[in-house]
Amino acid sequence: GQNIDQPTEMTATEGAIVQINCTYQTSGFNGLFWYQQHAGEAPTFLSYNVLDGLEEKGRFSSFLSRSKGYSYLLLKELQMKDSASYLCAVRGDYGQNFVFGPGTRLSVLP
Amino acid sequence: DAEITQSPRHKITETGRQVTLACHQTWNHNNMFWYRQDLGHGLRLIHYSYGVQDTNKGEVSDGYSVSRSNTEDLPLTLESAASSQTSVYFCASSESTRGSYNEQFFGPGTRLTVL
Numbered sequence: 001g002q003n004i005d006q007p008t009e010m011t012a013t014e015g016a017i018v019q020i021n022c023t024y025q026t027s028g029f030n031g032l033f034w035y036q037q038h039a040g041e042a043p044t045f046l047s048y049n050v051l052d053g054l055e056e057k058g059r060f061s062s063f064l065s066r067s068k069g070y071s072y073l074l075l076k077e078l079q080m081k082d083s084a085s086y087l088c089a090v091r092g093d094y095g096q097n098f099v100f101g102p103g104t105r106l107s108v109l110p
Numbered sequence: 111d112a113e114i115t116q117s118p119r120h121k122i123t124e125t126g127r128q129v130t131l132a133c134h135q136t137w138n139h140n141n142m143f144w145y146r147q148d149l150g151h152g153l154r155l156i157h158y159s160y161g162v163q164d165t166n167k168g169e170v171s172d173g174y175s176v177s178r179s180n181t182e183d184l185p186l187t188l189e190s191a192a193s194s195q196t197s198v199y200f201c202a203s204s205e206s207t208r209g210s211y212n213e214q215f216f217g218p219g220t221r222l223t224v225l
Contacts, residue, residue, distance in 0.1 A: 033213060042200060042216035043153070087152065095160070096141045096206055097168075098214060100153040 002026045004101035006088055011107045012078055020073045020086050020104045028093025034062050034073045035087040037103070043087055047073070075106075083108045112137040116201050116217040124225055129188040131220050133201030141204045142184040143214065144168075144176060146197040153200065159184055160206070191224045198222075 004024045012018040024032070031050040035043035049055055049064035049071060061074040075082055085105045089098040114135040123129050135142065144156040155168030157176040165176050173195060175187045188195055198221050202214040 031211070033211075042218050044216070045211075045213040048211045048213060089153075091212075096204055096212055097143070097155060097158060099155075100145075102150065102152040 002090075002092075002099045004088055004090060004099060006086075006101045006104045008102070009105045009107070011109060014078055014080060014108055014110050016078050017074065017076050018078060018106065020075070020106065022071045022073070022088030022101055024069045024071070024088070024090050024099075024101075026090045026092055026099060029066060029090060030093055031091040032062075032064055032071050033089045033091070033098065034060075034071075035089065037085045037087060039084070046086075078108050080108050080110070082106065114201060114203055114215055114217040116199075116220050118220060119218065120221050122223045122225065123191050125191060125193060127191050129191050129222065131186045131188075131199055131201075131222070133184050133186065133217055134182055135201075135203040135215075135217075136182065137203055137205075137215065138181060139203035139215075140181070140206050141212075141214075142178070143202040143204075144174070144184065144186045145200045145202065146170065146195075147200060147219075148197050156186065156199075157184075188222075191222075193224050196222060196224045 034046040037043040047062040054063045059076045064071045085103040087103045088101040117132045140161045143158045145153040159178040201217040204214045
């Protein structure tokens with residue numbers, strides 16, 4: 001079966017660092033994606049990992065451990081505009097389909 | 111600029127009516143997807159297509175159908191709308207290029223209410 005888990009909600013303070021975890025059990029693996037979704041809007045692509053390790057992109061970094069079925073998204077120097085849901089998605093071995101996790105709603109407080 | 115659009119953005123319909131949601135992309139992507147998003151469930155795949163005349167069922171396809179007659183469009187039809195189909199519907203598209211991320215690009219969504 002396919003299962004992706006994320007915490008439902010997180011709260012952090014402006015300027016702080018927050019780590020959003022994602023664990024997955026899927027029938028295959030060909031990449032893990034993180035998306036950001038503001039309330040009432042479409043998801044937008046943030047990052048992609050296919051090999052183990054850390055990918056850094058400005059204030060956002062994403063880490064992957066394939067052997068543990070684990071990823072995290074790290075957001076540094078939090079800003080109010082980072083308040084959004086963060087979706088973890090895994091692409092399986094075949095085709096281009098994604099399986100999405102339930103998303104983590106992050107609230108950034110002043 | 112290339113984009114992906116959905117119409118209508120909001121729709122209210124009655125139980126039993128047929129409803130079609132439009133999705134149009136100008137990325138020239140081969141892959142197109144329809145999802146529904148409900149509280150507590152995240153994004154769930156309804157149908158997908160890897161090219162013209164290709165359609166496949168996703169995780170929650172019952173009560174929905176799609177057709178792909180050209181690269182740009184993948185309309186989603188609810189044959190006989192039910193209250194359980196009240197949801198936000200997102201269309202997405204992606205490339206299928208070796209060596210690329212092939213991330214999915216999402217349309218703005220359609221909020222459908224079935225009364």
